[in-house]
Each structure stands twice: as C-alpha cells, then as structure tokens.
Amino acid sequence: MRVLLVTTGLLAFASSVLAAPPDAQRLADRIDAHLDAHLKAANATPQSQADDAEFLRRAYLDITGRIPATRDVYEFLADTDPNKRGKLIDDLLDTPRYASHSAAIWRAALAPETTAIPEARVFRFGFEAWLRLKFRANTPYDSLVRELLTASLSTDAENPTPALRRPEDPNPLAFYAVKEAKPENLAAATTRVFLGVQIECAQCHDHPFGKWTRDQFWNQAAFFAGVGRQGEGVFAPIAEDLTVRQITPGMGKKPVAALFLDEKAPVTRRGDTPRLTLAEWVTAKDNPYFAKATVNRVWGQFFGRGIVDPIDDFNDANKPSHPELLDELAKAFADSGFDLRFLIRAIGRTKAYNRSSARTDASQDDPRHFARMAVKGLTGEQLFDSLVQATGYREGNGRGSTRDQFLSRFALSGKPTEPETSIPQALGLMNGKFINDATTLETSPTLLASCETPGLSTAERVESLYVATLGRKPTQKELDRVVKYIDAAGKDRLPERLGDVFWVLLNQAEFRLNH
Amino acid sequence: MVNSQLVSRRGFVATAAGSGWLPTLAARAANDPARKRSCIVLWMSGGPTQTDTFDPKPGHANGGPFKAIDTVAEGVKIGEHLPDVAKQMKHLAVVRSMSTKEGDHGRATLHLRTGNLPQGAIEFPVFGSLIAKEKEQPTADLPGFVSITPRGFGGGALSAGFLGPQYAPLVVGGAGETFGTEQTGGLRVEDLGLPANVPQRRADERRELLDDLEAVFLASRPGTATKSHNSAYQRAARLMRESAAKAFDLSDEEEKLRDRYGKNRFGQGCLLARRLVERGVPFVEVSLGNWDTHDNNFVQVKSLCQTLDPAWATLMGDLKDRGLLDTTTVVWMGEFGRTPGINPRQGRDHYPNAWSMVLGGGGIKGGQAVGKTSKDGMAVEERPVTVPDLLATVCHAIGVDPEKQNMSNVNRPIRIVDQSAKPVKEVLT
Structure with missing residues (x-):
C-alpha cells in the first residue's frame, strides 16, 4: 500500500519567525477607522462601550464557548489594568477551551453532515479531536487546510483506508467520509468553506448571480476525481486512484479536467495527488479568495454577521458592506502567516467588538453598521457547557449523555443573530429535570454554596447567583426586588426561594443569549 | 387556539355526547367556513407488510396464511385482520403502487418523512414541520405539530431542520412500560407538568x-432573539395552563369511547389526535412500532392489527361523528413495505419496490384502490407512486401549495415537495 507523504506549512512557519510580530492593536485601530468612516457616512450613532461584565461574558462565550466562572468574573471586575480586555483575549486564546470551542465551530462548518445526517453523527468525535489538536498548537490556518485537503488516502483500491477506526481517535477523514467521498461534494465544500464561493449551484446550471459556469464546477470536482469509497454508506473505506485526472459530469457528457477557479491549468506531477496541487493553490498567499473568505468567516463568528453575509456566499450580487476593510483584514491575516489567534486578538481589541448590545438609537438597528453588538444565539454546545459552568453539574461527554441530548434539542439553526426558541425548549428549561435538579438544594452544588456559606447576607447570596449565571452583579433595583421576594417567605424557606431566583436567572433571555 | 368560542363549543360537546345531539354539532363543525384542515399521520415504524394488510395476494404462495376480506368499497379487498377498517373503506383510498428506493430503515424513514434523501448539509425538515409552518396560528x-409516542429509526427523524426549532414537534411520550388507566391514558407531554417539588403557587410566583x-x-x-425567547415562554406557559393542558387529558372522554379506541398507547394516542385536531392543531402524528417483522411475521402482524384496527376505525368514525372528517386527512404508512416472498423464519424482509399506503378523510376520494402490483406482489404494474408524489397528494388534500419555497440553511430556497412530484389525482376530491 502506498500512502502519500505530505509536506506542511514549513514556508509559512519560516516567514512568521523572520518578520516582526504583527501588532493586533494596530490592526484593531485600522478596523475601527474603516467602521467609523462608514458609520459617519450613514449618519449612524454607535453604541458606547460595554461594561466589563458584558464584555467578559461575551469574550468567554465567543472564545471558550462557555460563560466565565464566578472567580473569573470577580478577578476581572477587580483588575485595574487599563489593558485588561486585550490581555483577557490573549489569555483565553491560550486555554484548551479555545481549542475545543473552535473545533466544534469548524466541525460544524466543514462537516455539517455530522449534524444533518443521523448516521454521520459518530464522526463528530474524531473530527473535533483532530481539529482540537490543530487549534491547540495554533497551526497556521493555511497548513490546517492543506493537511485536510491532502489527508493521506490509500492508493490501493484493494486495500482502502478505513473511514473510521475508533470514533474518538483524531481523524480528518470524516471530511471525506461524510461527503460520501464524492468528488463533487468535496469540491463544493472546499470552495464554499475555504474560498467563500458557492459554486455547487453550478453543478446543474450556470450560477444565477456569479460568473461561475457548470464547467467550472466540474473543473473543481476533477481535483478529487480519483477519490472514491469502496462500498456503500458513510463508513465505507476510501481510496484514491492517482491516474484518474478527469471527471465525467454525467451520462453522455464529455470528461472534464481540473482547472483552478482563475482558469489556470494545474501541473500535478505523476504519482502526486491532484489534491496537493489544489491545496497549494487554495492556500497560496496571493489566492484572491482564501484570506478574504477566512477573515470574513471569523468576523461573522464574532459579530454575528459577515462583512459579506451570508459568510460563505461571495458573489457579484452580494457585495461586502465594508470592501476596504475586508481587503485590509485579508492582507493582514495573510501577512501574519494565517494566524487565526492574531486575527481574533485584533477583532477582540476593536471598539466595535467592545460595544454594548443594548440599543440606544434607531440607527443601530441596521446590522450592517456594526453600531452595537449583535445579540447572538448560543449553540447547543455553548448552552450546555454554560449551564454546567453555572450549576456545577458534572458528567462525562460520551455519546447518549445529557450533553448529547442537549446538543440535539438546542441545536442552533438559521442566522446566528436571529435564533429561535421553541415551546419544547422553553418547557424543557422551565420544567425539565436538569434545571429542576440544578435549582433544588440537595442536587445543586451552586445553590448549596450560595445557601449554606455562613455569614452572608441575603443580598450577598443573591449576588453569588447572579455572578454564577449572568456573569455580573445585580443592579440595585434587581437586588431590592429579589431580596424582598426571599425575605417575604421567612428564613426557613431560604433554600426554596434562592432556588427560585436561580431558576429565574437560568431561564432569562440574558442567560440564553450571547449579547 | 382554544378561544372562548371553541371552549364553549367543547363544553357543549361534553354535555351533548351520547345524547343524540352529535349530528347537529357535526353539521355545524363541518359547515364552519373558518375551519382549518388538519392532517393525522398514523406512522407504522419498521415497515408494515402490504401483503398481509392492503394488498392481499390470495391464491399465490406469497400470499401467506391470511385471507382477504371484502370491504364496504366494492372490489376492494384487504387482509382479514382489519375487519373494522374494512367497514370504513368508503372513506379510505389504498395506494398499492408505492415504489421507492431505500431499503434501509434510517434512510427510508428520512425519505418518507422529509420527502428527500440526505443531501450534504441541507437540514430537511420533516413534513409535519413544513405543514405546521403553513397552517399554524402563531397566537x-x-x-x-404534535407527535404522539414517536417511534422510528434515525435520530434526526423528528427535526424541523432549516425551518428552525419553533416548528419542531411537541412530543407526547408514553410514560413507562405499563399502561394504566390514569387521567392521561399513560400519555404525557414531555416537561409540560411542573416538577413534583414545585406546587402551582410557587411556580406562579417565580414566573x-x-x-x-x-x-x-x-x-x-429588541430583535428576533429576545422576541422569540419571550414568545416561546409565553406560549409554553399558555400550554401549561389548565385549559390548554386539558387537551391532553383523556379523562373527560366517555369511557366507552376510550374502550373502542383500545386501551393501549396507540389507541389512546389516536383519541388524543382527534382531540388535538378538534382544537385546531394542523398536524398530528401517532406512531405504532414493531412492524419490522423479519421473523414470525404472521403472529406479529395479527397482533399488531388487533391494536391498529379498532383504533384507526374508531378514529375515522369519531372524526365523522364530530364533523371533522371532511377537514382531516388521515394518512397510514411506514418507511417501506415488506417482501412478498416469505423467508424461512416465517418472516418478511424490507421491500421498497412495491408497497401500499392508505389515505383517507378530508380531500380524499375514498372507496378505491389505486395502482396495482403483479400477481406475486413483486412489481408495480400500474401507476407507480414516488415519495414526492405521495407528499404532494397530501398537500393538495389539506390545501397546502407543495411548490411553496422555504429558505434553507444553505441559503437556497427549497420547495415543500420536490418539483418532480405528480400528485395522485385519482384519490383527490
């Protein structure tokens, strides 16, 4: 069996070592300059900066995928360092949680079939494990993409590569398996996720808005022409025939050869996979799509909408809201050696990302101005992991677990800034066992601590629940209302009443949303 | 949609039941021009055998031991273990020429319930969610969409997909294995009731x-996120209120009627379906499992029919009595049929090539069988019907435009039913 050997990322690594470290604050200032000019032209009034607690919760949810722990809130609020927000962003990017949250996000982007198709769900674990390793090591994004596109596949059809050995083992082949190892599916995902181009519409007809033609779609598919699975189903093993360099779009059609999107012809050496040639073109520093598509995707993750939106639909009829900003971001990202953490460090330092999500002026309603922070829905992962953080619940995360049930029940669909809540979801949060246990003294670590720590006033007990849940202290008005609610019932009912307050906090929109 | 008018009508029904007033009421309900059409799907999980139910093959070796019996519809014969359904046949149309491609439970279930096979990242909603979106009144x-005792293969089989969670079904589960005679008939809406340690007063205070x-x-x-959160909580609270939760309480049904439906989860589920349709729920699904009869098919199918037959027949009659049948389309189907040939374990295996399903009630021209299979049952000889054909037919019966488009999660508009669909016109009124 011959397995391909792949070289990865050496050049990018060398260049990032030699150049001066890129300055995240400088890029953040440039971003704000572009946005401010746009706001001024639109005569829109931007919202002022979020307070520390609002910012802290948002940064935790966006970077680590869950709300901050109580001690993180108190430490951050007490910190007098004027640069503490920038430092927080840097620190969070170094945590293992950044890697696991990013893995979940990119898994959903690269292999949405693992959500959409029940039998493909088992691939989530190994694919996220593989992505986690990459994000943990801050592998340059271009290297990550090259590794994925050139993942080694057996070239011996008699002895194909298993798509799945042990589900938990790090495994990039999920990308191939859930796309049924079909050239057209792999090409569609590659251009959509890595280049922001939805060329798959051109699979059947010329693209309605863009310049893409059917032939161009099949030109892309031809890079994967030799890839195929041996047998049926998503678990079938996969092999690649390196001698196949053309693909036939359908019965009676002429075979089509590989061509890059810019119409140039690739040169693939004998014995190499055309995927290698494609990967090199896709991730080249001067590729006209790659860096833009990526910064736009990350931007969308943090702001709820892209500079081009939907984030993966670059076409002539869907223009960027801030074209110069997009260009400058893309260049800075490429110059940094495709360093995702650098990009996030810069985004996190902008005034725009630091704005409050509260609405103070009608001009802030147009999301294209980025005049206030968007209110975003939580993914199933973010919601469950935040509930765990707030309640002190402990459980493994195997298949069929409570976490797994939450992921399917609370999966986010549709636009991230327009999340919908269903009746069954509301019923589950109001009356379900998880929340009931979490708000009942005997089964709730958080409530127990709030209730039984000696020497605290009612107000202090209430504050501890606010901080654990919403990541902020209660306002005086809230405190008055809640303390009255508790004290009216008498001392012996303190656990029950504190449980009620905790229930209220966990059921609030402010908890359920990333704002 | 329990508005005061409906509530008072319901009270009326309760007192009038069994006193000879029903025909008048029925006429009133039937003539109510504002009455919305509904759909009840009886989902037979596992793939029911057509040869032993709706496409009998007497005289052929594949026919098996069951006899074919006459029905009230001339020339339409069905399996002997559905005698009560046979009496309802003038309201039912059998489609004997279902011809599909998927023989795997998971894929076939997805296909029948969404109208589509998996296509990459597209999160196809189940049919019930699509109909709920068209027919639901937001207030x-x-x-x-209510799904009663869902059974079925494929974890995502009940997902509202790209329509979003607000169109996901409310699930009514079976509580425990033993079936009691308690209020709800063993059926329970997940998380509808307060936890045992939270009395009503406490719940009101914390709310x-x-x-x-x-x-x-x-x-x-302001915006979609907060608005949707708030509205889901309001609606959940309304649902928890006694008047709405009452819809799920079978104890105010006549004991005799409950007996006729059958004191089992499916029978009571069918009764609950009628109650929900009566209250304006546009799409209700009741599942009956264990149709995957690879072994010992005939013993199992006879027993399944003893549950199915009284429940379904009583449902048809009950809908009719209440004037709901003309506005309620009833669909009976599973994910595929079973082999006409009998395997050595006296079982029948998966068979998508040629199988039967049944449509009835509102919008359906009953009393007929459409399509034909060969003598041995192996092949469709007349009028093959595909999954999109079938779903488009149901759309027409309940007054939904199958070509209407929804925006999908891949930012491509997708029709309720694929464009290729040709509704089975013969069964439509």
Whole structure:
C-alpha cells in the first residue's frame, strides 16, 4: 500500500519567525477607522462601550464557548489594568477551551453532515479531536487546510483506508467520509468553506448571480476525481486512484479536467495527488479568495454577521458592506502567516467588538453598521457547557449523555443573530429535570454554596447567583426586588426561594443569549 | 387556539355526547367556513407488510396464511385482520403502487418523512414541520405539530431542520412500560407538568419574578432573539395552563369511547389526535412500532392489527361523528413495505419496490384502490407512486401549495415537495 507523504506549512512557519510580530492593536485601530468612516457616512450613532461584565461574558462565550466562572468574573471586575480586555483575549486564546470551542465551530462548518445526517453523527468525535489538536498548537490556518485537503488516502483500491477506526481517535477523514467521498461534494465544500464561493449551484446550471459556469464546477470536482469509497454508506473505506485526472459530469457528457477557479491549468506531477496541487493553490498567499473568505468567516463568528453575509456566499450580487476593510483584514491575516489567534486578538481589541448590545438609537438597528453588538444565539454546545459552568453539574461527554441530548434539542439553526426558541425548549428549561435538579438544594452544588456559606447576607447570596449565571452583579433595583421576594417567605424557606431566583436567572433571555 | 368560542363549543360537546345531539354539532363543525384542515399521520415504524394488510395476494404462495376480506368499497379487498377498517373503506383510498428506493430503515424513514434523501448539509425538515409552518396560528395555545409516542429509526427523524426549532414537534411520550388507566391514558407531554417539588403557587410566583426581572433586558435588546425567547415562554406557559393542558387529558372522554379506541398507547394516542385536531392543531402524528417483522411475521402482524384496527376505525368514525372528517386527512404508512416472498423464519424482509399506503378523510376520494402490483406482489404494474408524489397528494388534500419555497440553511430556497412530484389525482376530491 502506498500512502502519500505530505509536506506542511514549513514556508509559512519560516516567514512568521523572520518578520516582526504583527501588532493586533494596530490592526484593531485600522478596523475601527474603516467602521467609523462608514458609520459617519450613514449618519449612524454607535453604541458606547460595554461594561466589563458584558464584555467578559461575551469574550468567554465567543472564545471558550462557555460563560466565565464566578472567580473569573470577580478577578476581572477587580483588575485595574487599563489593558485588561486585550490581555483577557490573549489569555483565553491560550486555554484548551479555545481549542475545543473552535473545533466544534469548524466541525460544524466543514462537516455539517455530522449534524444533518443521523448516521454521520459518530464522526463528530474524531473530527473535533483532530481539529482540537490543530487549534491547540495554533497551526497556521493555511497548513490546517492543506493537511485536510491532502489527508493521506490509500492508493490501493484493494486495500482502502478505513473511514473510521475508533470514533474518538483524531481523524480528518470524516471530511471525506461524510461527503460520501464524492468528488463533487468535496469540491463544493472546499470552495464554499475555504474560498467563500458557492459554486455547487453550478453543478446543474450556470450560477444565477456569479460568473461561475457548470464547467467550472466540474473543473473543481476533477481535483478529487480519483477519490472514491469502496462500498456503500458513510463508513465505507476510501481510496484514491492517482491516474484518474478527469471527471465525467454525467451520462453522455464529455470528461472534464481540473482547472483552478482563475482558469489556470494545474501541473500535478505523476504519482502526486491532484489534491496537493489544489491545496497549494487554495492556500497560496496571493489566492484572491482564501484570506478574504477566512477573515470574513471569523468576523461573522464574532459579530454575528459577515462583512459579506451570508459568510460563505461571495458573489457579484452580494457585495461586502465594508470592501476596504475586508481587503485590509485579508492582507493582514495573510501577512501574519494565517494566524487565526492574531486575527481574533485584533477583532477582540476593536471598539466595535467592545460595544454594548443594548440599543440606544434607531440607527443601530441596521446590522450592517456594526453600531452595537449583535445579540447572538448560543449553540447547543455553548448552552450546555454554560449551564454546567453555572450549576456545577458534572458528567462525562460520551455519546447518549445529557450533553448529547442537549446538543440535539438546542441545536442552533438559521442566522446566528436571529435564533429561535421553541415551546419544547422553553418547557424543557422551565420544567425539565436538569434545571429542576440544578435549582433544588440537595442536587445543586451552586445553590448549596450560595445557601449554606455562613455569614452572608441575603443580598450577598443573591449576588453569588447572579455572578454564577449572568456573569455580573445585580443592579440595585434587581437586588431590592429579589431580596424582598426571599425575605417575604421567612428564613426557613431560604433554600426554596434562592432556588427560585436561580431558576429565574437560568431561564432569562440574558442567560440564553450571547449579547 | 382554544378561544372562548371553541371552549364553549367543547363544553357543549361534553354535555351533548351520547345524547343524540352529535349530528347537529357535526353539521355545524363541518359547515364552519373558518375551519382549518388538519392532517393525522398514523406512522407504522419498521415497515408494515402490504401483503398481509392492503394488498392481499390470495391464491399465490406469497400470499401467506391470511385471507382477504371484502370491504364496504366494492372490489376492494384487504387482509382479514382489519375487519373494522374494512367497514370504513368508503372513506379510505389504498395506494398499492408505492415504489421507492431505500431499503434501509434510517434512510427510508428520512425519505418518507422529509420527502428527500440526505443531501450534504441541507437540514430537511420533516413534513409535519413544513405543514405546521403553513397552517399554524402563531397566537394558538397549542403548537402546530404534535407527535404522539414517536417511534422510528434515525435520530434526526423528528427535526424541523432549516425551518428552525419553533416548528419542531411537541412530543407526547408514553410514560413507562405499563399502561394504566390514569387521567392521561399513560400519555404525557414531555416537561409540560411542573416538577413534583414545585406546587402551582410557587411556580406562579417565580414566573412573575422572571417576567419582572427580564423586562429590562428584553426592552433594551429588541430583535428576533429576545422576541422569540419571550414568545416561546409565553406560549409554553399558555400550554401549561389548565385549559390548554386539558387537551391532553383523556379523562373527560366517555369511557366507552376510550374502550373502542383500545386501551393501549396507540389507541389512546389516536383519541388524543382527534382531540388535538378538534382544537385546531394542523398536524398530528401517532406512531405504532414493531412492524419490522423479519421473523414470525404472521403472529406479529395479527397482533399488531388487533391494536391498529379498532383504533384507526374508531378514529375515522369519531372524526365523522364530530364533523371533522371532511377537514382531516388521515394518512397510514411506514418507511417501506415488506417482501412478498416469505423467508424461512416465517418472516418478511424490507421491500421498497412495491408497497401500499392508505389515505383517507378530508380531500380524499375514498372507496378505491389505486395502482396495482403483479400477481406475486413483486412489481408495480400500474401507476407507480414516488415519495414526492405521495407528499404532494397530501398537500393538495389539506390545501397546502407543495411548490411553496422555504429558505434553507444553505441559503437556497427549497420547495415543500420536490418539483418532480405528480400528485395522485385519482384519490383527490
């Protein structure tokens, strides 16, 4: 069996070592300059900066995928360092949680079939494990993409590569398996996720808005022409025939050869996979799509909408809201050696990302101005992991677990800034066992601590629940209302009443949303 | 949608039941021009055998031991273990020429329930969610799609997909293995009731606290996210209220009627379906499992029919008595049929090539069998019907435009039913 050997990322690594470290604050200032000019032209009034607690919760949810722990809130609020927000962003990017949250996000982007198709769900674990390793090591994004596109596949059809050995083992082949190892599916995902181009519409007809033609779609598919699975189903093993360099779009059609999107012809050496040639073109520093598509995707993750939106639909009829900003971001990202953490460090330092999500002026309603922070829905992962953080619940995360049930029940669909809540979801949060246990003294670590720590006033007990849940202290008005609610019932009912307050906090929109 | 008019009508029904007033009421309900059409799907999980139910092959070796019996529809014969359904046949149309391609439970279930096979990242909604979106009244107390004792293969089989969670079904589960005679008939809406340790008064107090404390945040962040959160909680609370929760309480049904449906989960589920349709729920699904009869098919199918036959027949009659049948389309189907040939274990295996399903009630021209299979049952000889054909037929019966498009999660508009669909015109009124 011959397995391909792949070289990865050496050049990018060398260049990032030699150049001066890129300055995240400088890029953040440039971003704000572009946005401010746009706001001024639109005569829109931007919202002022979020307070520390609002910012802290948002940064935790966006970077680590869950709300901050109580001690993180108190430490951050007490910190007098004027640069503490920038430092927080840097620190969070170094945590293992950044890697696991990013893995979940990119898994959903690269292999949405693992959500959409029940039998493909088992691939989530190994694919996220593989992505986690990459994000943990801050592998340059271009290297990550090259590794994925050139993942080694057996070239011996008699002895194909298993798509799945042990589900938990790090495994990039999920990308191939859930796309049924079909050239057209792999090409569609590659251009959509890595280049922001939805060329798959051109699979059947010329693209309605863009310049893409059917032939161009099949030109892309031809890079994967030799890839195929041996047998049926998503678990079938996969092999690649390196001698196949053309693909036939359908019965009676002429075979089509590989061509890059810019119409140039690739040169693939004998014995190499055309995927290698494609990967090199896709991730080249001067590729006209790659860096833009990526910064736009990350931007969308943090702001709820892209500079081009939907984030993966670059076409002539869907223009960027801030074209110069997009260009400058893309260049800075490429110059940094495709360093995702650098990009996030810069985004996190902008005034725009630091704005409050509260609405103070009608001009802030147009999301294209980025005049206030968007209110975003939580993914199933973010919601469950935040509930765990707030309640002190402990459980493994195997298949069929409570976490797994939450992921399917609370999966986010549709636009991230327009999340919908269903009746069954509301019923589950109001009356379900998880929340009931979490708000009942005997089964709730958080409530127990709030209730039984000696020497605290009612107000202090209430504050501890606010901080654990919403990541902020209660306002005086809230405190008055809640303390009255508790004290009216008498001392012996303190656990029950504190449980009620905790229930209220966990059921609030402010908890359920990333704002 | 328990508005006061409906509530008073319901009270009326309760007192009038069994006293000879029903025909008048039925006429009134039937003539109510504002009455919305509904759909009840009886989902036979596992793939029911057509040869032993709706496409008998007497005289052929594949026919097996069951006899074919006459029905009230001339020339339409069905399996002997569905005698009560046979009496309802003038309201039912059998489609004997279902011809599909998937023989795997998971894929076939997805295909029948969404109208589509998996296509990459597209999260196809189940049919019930699509119909709920078209027919639901946003102010209704009850949701647009209720699934009773869901059974079925494929974890995502009940997903509202790209339509979003607000169109996901409200699930009514079976409580425990033993079937009691308690209020709900063993059926229970997940998380509808308060936890045992939370009495009503406490629930009201903390709910009031929630509304008070949340108000500032909701007002300061106007938009879909806060609006949808708030509206789901309001609707959930309305559903928990006695009047709405009453819809799920079978104890105010006549004991005799409950007996006729069958004192089992499926029978009571069918009764619940009628109650929900009566209250304006546009799509209800009741599942009956264990049709995957690879072994010992005939013993199993006879026993399944003893559950199915009285429940379904009583449902048809009950809908008719209440004037609901003309506006309620009833669909009976599973994910595929079973082999006409009998295997050595006296079983029948998966068979998508040629199988039967049944349509009835509102919008359906009953009393007929459409399509034909060969003598041995192996092949469709007349009028093959595909999955999109079938779903488009149901759309027409309940007055939904199958070509209407919804925006999908891949930013491509997708029709309720694929464009290739040709409704089975013969069965439509």
